[in-house]
Every structure is written in structure tokens, then in C-alpha cells.
Amino acid sequence: MLSTLLKIGEWQSQCKGEWDRFLEKPKVKYETNKGDEITNYVLPIVFDLDEREVVIDSTNLREYDENLVESLKALKIQGGNNKAMYPTVPAGKLIQLYKTFFGKENKDASHGELREAFLKDCPQLLTDSLDWVLSQIFALKDSFLNQVSVINNKTNLPEVNIKAIENRFELNKNEVITLVYAVVKASGAGIEDPMPFAWIPDYLEFLKAKFFPASNDTKIDVRTPSVCYASGEISPDVKELELSDRYSLNKMFVTETRNYASCFAKDGFKINYQVSKSNQEKLDYASSFLLNEGGCKVKIANVDHVIIPQFLTRESVDWELALTGIKKKSDILFNLNELESFTKNIKDETDNIFWISFIAYESDGNFFKSTEIIKDISRFHFERVIEAFLYVEKEMRRSIFLDWNSVMMEYGKSSLFNLYTVYRLIPVRKDKEKKNRALDLFKSILENRRIEQRRLFDYFCELVLCHYYERYKSYTNIPVSSKDYFGKVIRDSVSRYFAFLQVLKKLNLIEMEETITHAHEDNESKYDHATREFFDKMKLNQDQKAMFYLGRMLSAVEYLQEGKNKTVIQKVNFNGMDRDAVERLRNGLMEKAKQYNSMERVTFINKKFGDLFDFNKWGINPMNSQEAVFFLLTGYSFGASKKEPGKKAEVEGPEN
Numbered sequence: 001m002l003s004t005l006l007k008i009g010e011w012q013s014q015c016k017g018e019w020d021r022f023l024e025k026p027k028v029k030y031e032t033n034k035g036d037e038i039t040n041y042v043l044p045i046v047f048d049l050d051e052r053e054v055v056i057d058s059t060n061l062r063e064y065d066e067n068l069v070e071s072l073k074a075l076k077i078q079g080g081n082n083k084a085m086y087p088t089v090p091a092g093k094l095i096q097l098y099k100t101f102f103g104k105e106n107k108d109a110s111h112g113e114l115r116e117a118f119l120k121d122c123p124q125l126l127t128d129s130l131d132w133v134l135s136q137i138f139a140l141k142d143s144f145l146n147q148v149s150v151i152n153n154k155t156n157l158p159e160v161n162i163k164a165i166e167n168r169f170e171l172n173k174n175e176v177i178t179l180v181y182a183v184v185k186a187s188g189a190g191i192e193d194p195m196p197f198a199w200i201p202d203y204l205e206f207l208k209a210k211f212f213p214a215s216n217d218t219k220i221d222v223r224t225p226s227v228c229y230a231s232g233e234i235s236p237d238v239k240e241l242e243l244s245d246r247y248s249l250n251k252m253f254v255t256e257t258r259n260y261a262s263c264f265a266k267d268g269f270k271i272n273y274q275v276s277k278s279n280q281e282k283l284d285y286a287s288s289f290l291l292n293e294g295g296c297k298v299k300i301a302n303v304d305h306v307i308i309p310q311f312l313t314r315e316s317v318d319w320e321l322a323l324t325g326i327k328k329k330s331d332i333l334f335n336l337n338e339l340e341s342f343t344k345n346i347k348d349e350t351d352n353i354f355w356i357s358f359i360a361y362e363s364d365g366n367f368f369k370s371t372e373i374i375k376d377i378s379r380f381h382f383e384r385v386i387e388a389f390l391y392v393e394k395e396m397r398r399s400i401f402l403d404w405n406s407v408m409m410e411y412g413k414s415s416l417f418n419l420y421t422v423y424r425l426i427p428v429r430k431d432k433e434k435k436n437r438a439l440d441l442f443k444s445i446l447e448n449r450r451i452e453q454r455r456l457f458d459y460f461c462e463l464v465l466c467h468y469y470e471r472y473k474s475y476t477n478i479p480v481s482s483k484d485y486f487g488k489v490i491r492d493s494v495s496r497y498f499a500f501l502q503v504l505k506k507l508n509l510i511e512m513e514e515t516i517t518h519a520h521e522d523n524e525s526k527y528d529h530a531t532r533e534f535f536d537k538m539k540l541n542q543d544q545k546a547m548f549y550l551g552r553m554l555s556a557v558e559y560l561q562e563g564k565n566k567t568v569i570q571k572v573n574f575n576g577m578d579r580d581a582v583e584r585l586r587n588g589l590m591e592k593a594k595q596y597n598s599m600e601r602v603t604f605i606n607k608k609f610g611d612l613f614d615f616n617k618w619g620i621n622p623m624n625s626q627e628a629v630f631f632l633l634t635g636y637s638f639g640a641s642k643k644e645p646g647k648k649a650e651v652e653g654p655e656n
Contacts, residue, residue, distance in 0.1 A: 001357060002230045002283075004310050005249065009282025011319045012289045017070060021284045022211050024076040025069050026090035026178050040064035040178040043091070043165070045144075046194055047101075049136045049186040054143045058169040064178045072181045073198040073207060076288075079246035079366030083117035085206075087197035088181035091162040094148060097180060098160045101134070102141045106157055111138055122209045129189045130202040136186065228276040230283060235276035242280060247363060249287040249306065252370040291368075296323055298330045298358070301423045301439040302477060303372075305358040310376075315352050322352060333386050337416040354379045358446075360439070374443050381448050388506040392499050393417040399537065401530040401638070407495045419445075422500050425493060427462045427475040438477070444509075451510050453501075457626035460497055464490065464574045464633065486569075491637035497630070498538055534638070543623045544631045546612035550586060551635020553605045557589045560596045568592055572632065576625030579618045586613075 013021075030038050042064050046055035068074075072088040077096060084099035095105060103109025115134050118126040148165060149158035162177055171177070182197040197203060225236045241250060275283065290296040296307045309326055311317050331337070356379070360372035393416060396404040405414050408421070415421070419442055426438035437459070444451055463478065465471065467489050472480045481489045504510040535545060554568060561567040571588050573581055586609065593602045 001308055001310060003313070004308055005286040006230055006279060006282050007311075007317070008289060008319060008323075009279075009284070009286035012285040013282060016285070018212070019070050019073070021281060021288060022076060023069050023074055024090065025066065026064075026074070026092075028064065028178055029176070032174060036174050039175050041175065042068060042179045042181070043177050044181055044183040044194075044196070045097070046183045046185065047137045047140060047197075048194075049133065049184065049188065051185075052136075052140065054140050054147060056147045056165060061169075061177070068179060068181075071198075072179075072196055073204075074179065074181075075207075076245065077366070082246075083113035083120065085114045085117045087114075087203070088179065091177045091180050094162045094180055095160045097182060098144070098148070101137050101182070102144070105160060111135065118206060122206055125202065125206050125209060127202050130200065133184060133186055133189050133191075133200070136188075137182075137184070226274065228279055229273050230275045230279045233276075235278075237277040238274045239277070241273055241275050241283075245284070245287075246367045247291065247365055248284070248368055249290065249308075249359075250283050251368045252359065252361075296327055298327070298334050300334050300358060300360070300374075300419070301426075301428070301436055301442055303360050303436060303439055304363070305360050305374075308357045308359060310355045310357070311352050312354075317352055322354070326354075326356060329382070329386055332416070333389070333418050334420055335418075336410060336420050337418065338410075338413045356382055372439065372443070374446050377446050382446070385445060385503075385507065388503045389418050391506065392502045395502070395537070396495075396499050399533065401534040402495055404495070407492045417496070417499055421496055424477055424479060425463060425496055425500070426459050426477070427466050428477045430474055430476050445504075445507070448507075448509070451504060453510055454624055454626070456497070456501070456510075457624060457630050460493070460630050461574055461576060461626045463493055464629070467493070468574060487637060490633050494630070494634050494637050498634070502538075531638075540631070542612050542614075543618065544627075546609055547582070547623070547628050547631035548635035548638070549605050549609040549612065550582065550589075551632040552638065553586070553589050553602050553609065553635075554632065555636045555638075556601045556605060557592045557596075560593065560598050560601065569636075572629070574629055577628045577632065578625050579615065581625075582613070582618075582628060583615065 028040055030040070032038060040063065041061040043056070044060050046057075046060070048055055074088040074090070075086055077086065077093065084096050086093075086096045086100050089096045098105060099112065100114045101112040103112055112134060115126070115131070118130075145158060145160070147168070148160050148162075150161045150164045150167075151157070152159040162180070166177060169177075183194045184191055184197050184200070185194045191200075225234050226238045227233070228235050228238050290306050290308065298305050298307060307323075307326060307330055309322065311322075356377045358374040358377075359370050360374075362369045362371055396402065396407075396417070408414050408417060423438045423442075426441060428436055428438055441451070441455075466475050466478050467481060467486060468483075470481075470483070472478060501510065534540075535548075540548065554572070558567045558569055568589060571585055577585070586606070589602065590599075590606065593599050
């Protein structure tokens with residue numbers, strides 16, 4: 001993996017200046033959603049120390065130029081205990097400029113954090129002249145706040161926000177302030193004309209000392225050439241890996257000992273984990289690209305992951321094409337995709353052989369903590385998983401027993417069946433998010449490990465209980481519904497689980513007892529034809545078919561109770577049903593049908609159930625009780641696509 005990062009870093013470092021890896025380009029949008037052109041502005045905030053005033057004037061606006069990022073030293077925000085030292089910031093991070101000169105917001109302070117940064121890292125560089133400038137700027141704190149603050153409705157406290165300036169300037173909707181920088185005019189410090197703070201020589205010396213250690217540093221020059229851990233090559237400029245940027249993949253390779261430093265003693269990092277100066281730069285570039293501008297990230301089971309591919313050492317790789325293709329396929333597999341916008345053209349962007357690792361991590365943009373890793377997924381298996389989902393998607397849309405388009409409706413549009421769909425079927429408890437069972441399941445699939453079917457039926461029963469008792473606050477990944485929609489929710493859940501089981505069968509990751517297909521019978525009704533196709537496509541065995549017909553009987557009797565507060569659905573134990581519970585439910589349904597003088601509605605289905613349900617044999621080799629609930633509800637929801645929300649549909653079948 002380190003070799004991959006070095007190659008990506010080498011690619012990204014081409015045609016880059018020495019400052020590039022420390023700079024942050026603001027996110028710039030040049031067109032509105034309607035196609036109208038957007039004008040992006042750069043705003044100087046002038047600290048006129050001669051007149052003792054802060055000048056923030058719309059007449060000083062000028063159009064944004066990307067070259068200003070380096071010229072004005074728009075640095076990436078450093079996380080952790082690093083103090084703010086940012087006289088130039090993206091407009092959305094105006095608070096960082098405030099902290100630089102005035103300290104933390106809504107806190108009493110005697111100076112800004114830039115002064116603290118000097119005293120902490122390079123106290124010898126804080127000249128009397130610069131210290132005086134900083135103190136004079138700090139004295140203008142109230143004047144600055146009056147022009148850049150809005151009241152936060154939640155805290156009722158003033159909040160530094162670029163919107164305060166934009167509102168005062170009365171900018172049009174297609175005009176945006178993109179970059180903000182501090183300007184100083186101070187005759188007392190020899191700055192006769194307004195100058196960007198980032199150009200003050202003392203500040204530049206500080207930045208160079210922090211980011212570019214002096215070349216004549218004897219601690220480096222006297223070193224004996226040694227091995228760079230990242231490349232395995234001997235180099236004369238090897239030293240301990242610098243981790244000043246806390247939002248970096250490099251943090252994982254050192255701090256997560258279980259991954260890439262498992263053999264290192266805790267007190268041996270400084271000696272063992274050393275890299276050359278050039279490789280330090282490459283690792284920084286690679287991390288920045290993958291976590292930021294490259295966007296090589298994806299959410300798997302609602303957990304952020306960064307995508308890191310690995311190619312054969314001898315191969316020449318077009319990194320832009322390769323990473324674009326891998327990211328595109330990851331989006332197809334893990335994200336919500338509208339069917340209309342989905343492109344079936346997922347041909348390879350690269351012909352290279354590769355493996356993929358997905359690194360799960362936690363971050364707020366100021367730190368990086370890896371939490372899990374899905375390792376070494378071969379290109380062949382990764383594409384095989386995608387193809388399995390697409391194949392099952394296609395087959396389900398062809399079926400006559402189900403309105404798959406309705407099942408896959410998300411936010412009013414039909415979506416693509418993938419692991420995102422499955423994630424919303426696996427109840428993940430809010431109070432146990434560290435144990436993300438959906439992520440564990442996907443890890444097994446991607447790492448090509450077998451999955452126990454009992455595990456899936458357990459998840460299904462928990463899902464049904466969530467919907468039935470409306471436990472949505474405990475399972476935040478499950479879409480909220482109401483009991484009026486219970487029939488449709490069960491139909492959708494059962495159908496999606498069936499599709500998922502077909503994917504696992506196609507990938508040979510699950511074993512399920514199957515039965516032979518049935519030949520077409522003469523004079524077969526539309527209902528019988530749909531049922532037979534369902535049995536054959538899903539390859540249901542005898543016990544599963546028996547529970548299917550019991551579910552049909554449950555639906556038929558519930559229809560007779562339309563309008564009642566309590567119905568026979570309450571006789572079902574959604575935690576699981578053993579043989580005796582199945583028999584009790586059958587008898588209870590027959591009694592209810594008799595009470596309503598409607599035995600004709602259940603007689604045919606009861607016979608089908610009786611022909612398949614072997615009470616004695618069930619006791620010898622019993623069906624799993626959660627599996628029984630799944631196939632019971634399969635029959636219960638069969639044909640439910642014709643139900644309207646809040647209404648019960650009359651049961652279809654020969655008995656009607």
C-alpha cells in the first residue's frame with residue numbers, strides 16, 4: 001500500500017511548486033444549477049494601523065485568480081494542537097482568520113493564536129516589529145467583529161461568518177466571495193503602503209522554518225545514509241516521518257500498529273519508521289489527493305472509506321483513468337443510484353490488474369483515525385460482485401410475480417439494487433454503531449468469505465420488529481414508515497432480501513437447500529403461473545413453500561378483518577416461529593375464518609399448506625425459526641404490489 005501511495009504522490013507532485021502540498025485551494029463553483037455564470041471574488045480585509053480601523057469595503061473586491069492561493073499563502077488548516085496562523089483563508093473558513101489574530105471565538109484572550117504559534121515553534125523569529133503589528137491588530141478586535149458577525153439563533157451569541165459581509169455588500173445570487181486575506185498598513189513597522197500580511201518577511205521566515213527545515217541543519221547533514229521505510233531504498237536524507245498534518249493517511253501507518261507497524265516497538269518508531277525527504281513529500285501529496293481533491297472516498301454502510309488500489313509493480317499505470325474507473329464502480333456498488341441516471345457503460349477505464357483496499361476512518365477534517373480495513377479485493381472479485389447485483393437487478397425487473405420498480409422506489413424515483421439497498425435492510429443499532437453489522441457483512445462479501453444464512457434471517461426478523469414496533473430511533477439506518485404502510489414495507493423488505501440472497505448464491509457465498517423446478521401445467525391461472533415462477537426462480541424447498549402458503553392464509557384472514565384494531569398479524573411471533581408456533585397459527589387462522597363464515601377463502605390454501613407441512617419431519621430436521629418467519633411473510637406479502645397505502649388488497653388466488 002505504501003508503494004501505491006508513493007506512486008500516486010509522484011504523479012501528483014509533477015509540475016507542482018514547493019508550496020503546493022501545504023496550500024488549500026478554495027472550492028470554486030463557476031456555474032449555478034441553472035447554468036448561469038458565477039463571479040468569484042477575493043476580498044482584502046485591511047487592518048489600517050495608522051488610522052486604527054478595519055476596512056472591509058465592496059470597492060476592494062476583485063475577481064478570484066487561482067494563482068493567488070500560492071501568492072497569498074492560503075495554507076491548509078492544521079489540526080490538533082496547532083495554533084491558527086492563517087492570514088489568508090477560504091471565505092467559508094473566516095473563523096480561522098479571526099483565531100489567527102484574535103484567539104478563540106467568544107473567549108477572553110490577550111493575543112491571537114499566530115503569536116502563540118511563533119512562541120511555540122520559532123520564538124526566535126518573533127521580532128519586535130512583528131510583535132507590535134500583531135498587538136495593534138488585536139486592539140482592533142471589536143471593530144473587526146462588528147463587521148463580520150451574525151447572531152447564532154441557537155446560542156444567541158455573535159458568530160464570525162462570511163454571510164455578514166455578503167449581506168452588507170448586497171451581492172447578487174451569482175456573486176460569491178471565495179477567498180479572504182488580511183492586509184496591513186503600518187508606518188510604525190515600515191509598511192507605508194497596504195501589504196498582504198502573508199508578504200511580511202518575518203511571517204514568511206516563520207513559514208519556511210516550519211515547513212522547510214534549513215538545508216544546513218547539521219542534524220540532517222551528518223546522518224549516515226539509511227533505509228527509507230516507505231521505499232526500501234537507501235537514502236542520505238532519511239529522517240522521522242513528519243506528521244504535522246493530522247488529517248493524513250500517513251497517521252494510520254504509524255499510529256495504527258495493527259496495520260503497518262505491527263512489528264515495531266512503541267519506543268522504536270523514531271528509529272524504524274523513517275522516510276526520505278522526497279518520499280515524505282510524495283506521501284503528503286498522495287494523502288491530500290485521495291482525501292481531498294481526488295475524491296477517492298466512498299461511504300460503505302454509512303462509514304467513510306478511502307479507496308487505495310494496488311497494481312503490479314512492473315506495470316505502467318495511467319493513474320487518472322485507473323482511479324476514475326475504480327471510484328465510478330465503487331459508487332455503483334455502495335451509493336444510492338437513480339435507475340434513470342445510471343449508465344450501463346461501466347467498461348474498464350484501465351486494463352491493468354489491481355487489488356483494492358477500503359480504509360474505514362473517522363475524521364472531522366482535522367484528524368484521521370483508521371477504524372477498519374477491507375483488504376486486498378481483487379479486480380476480478382470486485383467486478384464480479386458488481387455484475388452479480390446488476391444481473392439480479394435485471395432478473396427481478398423481468399419477473400411477473402413482482403412490481404420491482406415499485407419495490408425499488410426511493411424518494412419518488414426507482415433506484416438501482418446494490419449494497420446501499422442492502423445496508424437499509426440490516427438494522428444497525430444507534431447505541432452500538434461501533435459494531436456495524438452491515439459493514440461486517442459487506443466486508444465478508446468483498447473479501448469473498450462464506451456467509452451463514454441464519455445470520456441473514458436474524459437480521460430480517462429484527463428489521464420486521466423495527467417496522468412493527470416503529471423502533472426507528474434505535475435503528476437510524478432503517479427508513480421511517482408507519483403501520484398504515486406495514487404491508488408494503490414487508491413486501492419491499494422481503495423482495496429485497498430475496499434479491500440479496502440471489503446475489504449471494506450467484507457469488508457462491510451462501511448455501512441454501514433448493515428444490516427442482518416445476519413444469520408448466522395446462523389451464524394454469526395467472527396467479528398459479530406467477531406463484532410457480534416465483535418458486536422456480538427462488539428455488540424454494542418444501543418447508544419454505546409450506547410457510548409461503550401459511551403466509552397466504554394469514555393475508556386472506558387479515559383481509560376479512562379489515563377495519564379491526566386487532567388482526568391475525570398479531571398472532572405472529574416476529575422473533576421466530578418453531579413447529580408448534582406454526583401449527584398454532586394455522587389452527588388460529590382456520591378458527592378466525594370460521595368465525596367470519598368464510599372458510600372458502602382459506603380451504604384451498606390450507607390444503608396446499610397441509611400437503612407440504614410435515615409436522616413430524618419438521619421436528620427431526622426443523623427449519624430455523626427466523627427463516628420460518630421470513631417465508632411466512634413472503635407468502636403474506638405476495639401480490640402486495642396491488643395494495644394501496646393504508647388499504648388492504650383482496651387476496652388473489654383460485655379460492656377467490
